[in-house]
Amino acid sequence: MLRRRMLIMLAVVVLIVLMLGGYKAFSIYRQVQMFSAPKPPVSVAATAAVERSWQQRLPAVGSLKALQGVELSLENAGTVKALHFESGQQVKAGQLLLELDSEQETALLGTAQADLGLARVDFGRGSQLVGSQAISRGEYDRLRAQFQRNQAVVDQLKASLAKKSIRAPFSGTIGIRQVDIGDYLASGTVLATLQDISSLYVDFNVPEQALPRLSLGQQAQVEVAAYPDQRFPATLSAINPKVEESTRNLLVRATLANPEGKLLPGMFASLQVLLPDPRPQVVVPESAVTYTLYGNSVYVVARKQAEDGEHEPPLVADRRTVETGERRDGLVVILKGLKPGEQVVTAGQLKLTQGAAIRITPDKTPQPDAHSARRDD
Structure with a gap:
């Protein structure tokens, strides 16, 4: 009787072990099936790399200066008898501005x-x-x-x-008046500023290595913070014949017209000097490039190798290291690693890994205007 009970207990234990083993095997099978199942393709935006004429530019910063500008001041002391100008007035050369007693x-x-x-x-x-x-x-x-x-x-x-009187030394715009009738003015007192802003200078510094690429008459584009969406054309008019020893920089001056009087002396200006000999370069939107400490890369849209029975192989993301060049107007030059016509991912890179299946969808983000970029070049 005892032996029979032991056999029954042993059978129950074996049955329980088999049930637990079967459940564990079924769980492992489901996990294997889950990981081996193909992942759905990731939706990304893509565009083709294009080759176009690219004119290199030399960036610099400088300050605007008037074609002629002076601080009107007295040579002799005296009491103001008469004033013949108003603040902000346009004056002619030789016009009487002030008389002392x-x-x-x-x-x-x-x-x-x-x-x-x-x-x-x-x-x-x-x-x-x-x-x-x-x-x-x-x-x-x-x-x-x-x-x-x-x-x-x-x-x-x-x-x-x-x-005892002051006349305008040249035609221009007079600034805010600093004196009134009846004031006693000491020698050297400033009355107002007089600026000829029909044309302006922009002085800027460039590294001495840039000297071979600069020449008089070269074109440049000037931007100021007051008009961020507007570029003002300028022409290089003077190159300093000496390099500053402390900084090894070269002082350059460009001249730009100011017929509407938008620009004022003293404004901070950023400019791009247009370098000669434009060359064809492969360019892509800047959003397509991933910048890291280990190098820059892009995801290229590629076709997976066809398997038996597949009519059209799926699209996959191929991560490729590239060498980038100048960036401008939302575009970046690709010096190495990419050919014209290859499609690159411009949105959705954070969800991608090497070889991930992708599906191309329309890009809703604003893209650089290629036509305007060509006009700028």
């Missing part, structure tokens, strides 16, 4: 002119008498010297009187 100088000039008239009469009379030896030669020399001295005094007072 000059009554004392005017009175002194009148006295000097009277003395000059008398000296002129005495000298004329002496010139007649010295010929008939009615006066000595020494007296004649004294009369001539007196006449010349009085003439010099008149000229000196006229020059001093002229400094």
